[in-house]
Amino acid sequence: MTYPQPGLEPTRRQPPLPAVLGPYPPVSAPTGAYAPVPAQPYQGRGYPPGMQRLTVQPVLTSGMATASLVLGILGVLGGWCLFGLPCVLAVILGHLALRETRDGMRSGHGMAVAGLVLGYVFVGPMILFTVMVFFGSVLTAATPAP
Template sequence: MPPPPIAPGGPGQVPYGYPGPAQAYGYPGPQQAPYGAPYPAGGGYAWPGMQPVPSNGMGTASLVLGIISAVGFVMWPVALVLAVLALIFGGIGRGRASRGEATNPGVALAGIICGAAGIVLVLGLFALIIATRG
């Protein structure tokens, strides 16, 4: 048996057993609680959210500065400053990696090692200069 025809002014009271008016785009709108307030949205399965991006910048900067200081130790004032910065940034990067904020503890350790090598090379250059002058 087909549903009754719809009146020109829109559907009236739909008899029991027949589907109600269709929603415009698929999913029905929010259900109304007593006194006109809408029900809260259902729990369901929510997107867990994005994990924070690891902050690997300090470890990477430590490695870059350490390599530059070790390779360019002949320019001793610049190399010494870069080596000290490599040690500082490497320590900060290792701390972040131990707290789980970064994922590159090995890179930070390599920066510390290269920075220490840069300091040793600069001090060796000073020793060589002092030994040859005397």
């Protein structure tokens, strides 16, 4: 009786197959426990036989997605003193990054969505604040002092 790999002989003997079945016996699950095979590390140089070096091309992250996220965070932290400009840029770059990451050739879809959310949540109040500052300064300059 032959086994597919040397050293995997069962610990108890299996009954022989009847000769009536022909050269191809039916496949069944083994009934005996297998003895452990001692680990033998590869002693040669390079890769073991049958193994080859895998070359994986890295997926590049979209720069616009990263910029959208960074500008969205800047808009949250200090966009009020920059008149909402980082939030507007985060929205614009976020939409461009979504288009760039749609086909899966570049990663960063989540960063683009996060930049869009941060930009849209804070672009409205920043624009309102900018309009109020502008009209407040115009009204203050147009009103005569007593």
